[in-house]
Amino acid sequence: MFMPASNARAINKARGLDCDAVILDLEDAVAPEAKGAARAQALAAAQDGGFGSRLLVLRVNALDTEWGQDDCAAAVGAGFDAVLLPKVSHPDDLCAARMILGEMPLWAMIETCAAMLALPAIAATPGLACIVAGTNDLAKDMRCTPGPDRLPMLPHLIAIVTVARAHRLIALDGVSNVLADTPALAAECGQGAAFGFDGKTLIHPAQIAPANRAFAPSAEQHEWAKAVVAAFALPDHAAKGAIRVGGEMVERLHLGEAERILARVAHL
Structure with missing residues (x-):
């Protein structure tokens, strides 16, 4: 401002x-x-x-x-x-x-x-x-x-x-x-x-x-980010570079974006 x-x-x-x-x-x-x-x-x-x-x-x-x-x-x-x-x-x-x-x-x-x-x-x-x-x-x-x-x-x-x-x-x-x-x-x-x-x-x-x-991240972006972070945190996905989340393929580059969105939400 x-x-x-x-x-x-x-x-x-x-x-x-x-x-x-x-x-x-x-x-x-x-x-x-x-x-x-x-x-x-x-x-x-x-x-x-x-x-x-x-x-x-x-x-x-x-x-x-x-x-x-x-x-x-x-x-x-x-x-x-x-x-x-x-x-x-x-x-x-x-x-x-x-x-x-x-x-x-x-x-x-x-x-x-x-x-x-x-x-x-x-x-x-x-x-x-x-x-x-x-x-x-x-x-x-x-x-x-x-x-x-x-x-x-x-x-x-x-x-x-x-x-x-x-x-x-x-x-x-x-x-x-x-x-x-x-x-x-x-x-x-x-x-x-x-x-x-x-x-x-x-x-x-x-x-x-x-x-x-x-x-600000939308509610939909927030929910997507939480789902991506949670999915990659599962033991079965620890070594994977790409997984399926909500019917879509997401890669570790998407994990970085999801973490950025969650960090922004926490800052608000």
């Missing part, structure tokens, strides 16, 4: 939201004249804590702005779980941030055409933990009109998931501009889950419930 770091009320509300991570935003959500005050407020929020098990992430301004380097320097040791760097177009952008952040976990927003061309090298950058699809800015850079089905974005979304899996990174889908729990928002969340994203970035509390529904 993105929250403007300039809005104290929003930050306080974020402490009770049913989301996995809170991203205090110093970039797009903050006007130029409010950047300094927003940074101070974000640092105070991190020091005060109260976010529970939610990850607390700081989205800094790009390093080529007048605020970016100071944002990164202020984040070091301030209590954030990661720093989200916007407008990452080349591995050098991440390396420059790493020089300031040290060993602090780094997340990268992929929101330019140049970033798509450099995606494998970006994902291979040491210390990178998460890739976030910046779909609004990417659409602007491409000069495309995504529409409800996000058709022009689909190859790029698939590429982001693919490179994240190859490098064992978290992959987060871009934000939706639909600010209510509607069929359109549910469809976009479901699309992101079907593509393999780990979650979706959000900009309004009303988006949390449909996102959680889309990315």
